[in-house]
Amino acid sequence: MTTVQQNGQEGGLSAMKTPPVVSPQAWEAARQRxxxxxxxxxxARDALAAERRRMPWLAVEKDYVFDGPQGKASFTDLFEGRRQLIVYRAFYEPGVFGWPERACRGCSMVADQVAHVAHLNARDTTLVFVSRAPQDKIADLKARMGWTMPWYTITDGFDKDFGVDEWHGTNVFIRDGGRVFRTYYINNRGDEQMGGTWNYLDITPLGRQEVWENSPEGYPQTPTYKWWNWHDSYVPEAAPDKEWVKVSDVGEAAFREQQAGTKP
Structure with missing residues (x-):
């Protein structure tokens, strides 16, 4: 280890035991290791996601009601017609520090990480936030913070029934017609990795729905990369863009060739 002096720079690395400075060859060798x-x-993460897709399901027997931007909403309404639903319980309500101008700091950081939901929607998945704040306050908060995800108001015992009464958490559900099943739940530090499209899809029962995944027989799967699109260009039931398929095929072939020559 090397001790780096501050050299007069405010906020420098003075007294920190930093790693050694090495040659390009030594640096690359360390990176490869x-x-x-x-x-x-x-x-291991892929294997864990595959095991998660095989978790048993729990039937949701109650009829929950929420307030939304358009008025009352049933639990199935939250799916917005899609098959999968991810629900994050965010703390924004009277009693939360910063109310009503602010939501919980941690939940706000989670909200700041959320990628464009169009990519989830393209995989038949809806992401929503829920809180006990009224809709007018939620609308004000979303506008102020620049958040665009759907956000509903809890009106009954939904939070208590799904482990998010006194703490934040992410629940995952799947719908078969009018029947709804709980398939997964994560909280505490598990929530801190949420926000990216891939991490969200990896906790759903259907996963990323790409052909390389280890999923149960009959699960929907499409060729890897081919469904990707610009977030403003997804069209329901549309086939992958032919030009993008060509580009991604070339990229995949080049990557496989590179990997074949660099395996440790």
Whole structure:
């Protein structure tokens, strides 16, 4: 380890035990050693997601009611016609520090991380936030903070029934017609990784729905990459863009060729 002096710069690295400074060759060797472990972690994460897709389901027997921008909404309304639903319980209500101008700091950080929901929607998945704040306050908060995800008001025991009465958490559901099933739940530090499209899809019962995934027989799967699109260009039931298919095929082939020559 090397001790770096501050050199008069405010907020420098004075007295920190920093790693050594090495040659480009030594740096690349260290990166390759770490990459082996990182790939192991990626494969382990994929395996965990595959196991998650095989978790048993729990039938939701109650009829929950929410307030939304358009008025009363049933639990199935939250799906917006899609098959999967991810529900994050955010703390924004009287008694929360900062009310009514602010929501919980942690929940606000989660909201700030949420990627464009069009990519989730393209995989038959809806993401919503729920709180006990009234809709007018939620609308004001969303406008002030620049958040665009659907956000509903809890009006009954939904939060208590699904483990998010006194704490934040993310619940996942799947719908079969009018029947709804709870398939997964995560909270505490598990929530801090949420926000990205891939992390959200990895906690759903259908996953990313790409052909490389280890999923139960009969699960929907499409060719990898081919469904991707600009967030303002998804069209329901549209086939993948032919030009994008060509581009992604070339990219995949080049990547496989590169990997074949660089395997440790």
């Amino acid at each position: 770490l990459l082996v472990k990182e790939k192991q972690q990626t494969r």
